[in-house]
Amino acid sequence: MLNKLLFPLLICILLTLAACSNKPYGYYEDDKMIGNIERVERANSLVEVNISExxxxxxKGNVDAYGVSIPVIITDDLIIKKEDGSLSNINSLKIGQKVLINPPRWIDEGITYEAKEIIxxxxxxxxxxxxxxxxxxxxxxTTVFVKEGxxxxxxxxxTLMGLLSKSPINFGVYQEDFVVDYKQELNIENFPVMLIFDTKGLVLKTYDADEVVAFFND
Structure with a gap:
């Protein structure tokens, strides 16, 4: 009798797991709106947060790669704090920072969204x-950073474009206001700098494109 009761329960569990696994971002919770800061305008007391995921x-299935961002106005009533509860402010917000915003923004036409808390x-x-x-x-x-300007x-x-068949290459301007100080953590001394990463970490850092060519031709 116990086995007959357990079998339907097991089927329900498996179906639930299958449904969740078919959602690429199903690990997000409805009441925890988590995103990453993509723009900070301190002069205008404005922060823009990417909440796409x-x-x-x-x-379900293959999700289109469109972006969803929300503006958050920094008011005197809005609380900015760290996970340990200690208070912070807009000056500590950096691009790329992972944040939890309360309350979640629900789709309600005609209602202007106003955040109460940034964690x-x-x-x-x-x-x-x-x-x-x-x-x-x-x-x-492969990522190539140049200095702003x-x-x-x-x-x-x-030289680098000739390597596109061997590695994707991202070209960008180094962001000083990013949440991670790559210059310090990776000991970057000059720009432009070329960084080659695998799935785990840095494999090669160089300032010479010929060394990148040698790496991929080795």
């Missing part, structure tokens, strides 16, 4: 280095 938490969340290594890490085992991701020499760009 949280917003897509109920979507700065601790971030794992993978979260901090997400933009640099390769997302495929056995492959690499500078441009990549054409000879360097041409």
């Amino acid at each position: 949280w917003d897509k938490r109920d979507m 700065l969340l601790e971030m794992s290594y993978k979260e901090k280095y997400k933009q640099l890490l390769s997302n495929k085992k056995g492959s690499y991701l 500078d441009s990549l020499p054409l000879t360097t760009e041409d």
Whole structure:
């Protein structure tokens, strides 16, 4: 008799797990709106937070890669704090910071959303280095940073573009206001700098495009 009762329960559990596994962002909870800061305007007391993954938490299958962001006005009533409860302020907010915003924004037409609380969340290594890490085992991701106001020499760009068949390459301006100080953590001394990462961490750091070519031709 017990086995007859357990079998339907097991089926329900398996069906629930299958449904959750079909949701790429199903691990997000409805009442915990988590995102990453993508813009900070201190002069205007404004923060923009990307909540794309949280917003897509109920979507199944292959989810379109569109972005969803919300503006958060920093008012005197809004509380900014760390996970341990200690208070913070807008000056501590940096691009890429993982945050929990209360209350969650529900889709209610005609109602202007107003946040009451921003909680700065601790971030794992993978979260901090997400933009640099390769997302495929056995492959690499190459990132090229230039200093703001500078441009990549054409000879360097041409050399690197010739490697696109061997590695995805991201070109970008180094963000001083990013949540991770890559310059300090990776001991970056000059720009432009070329960083090659696998799924776990840094494999090569160089300022010479020819060394990148040698790495992929080795």
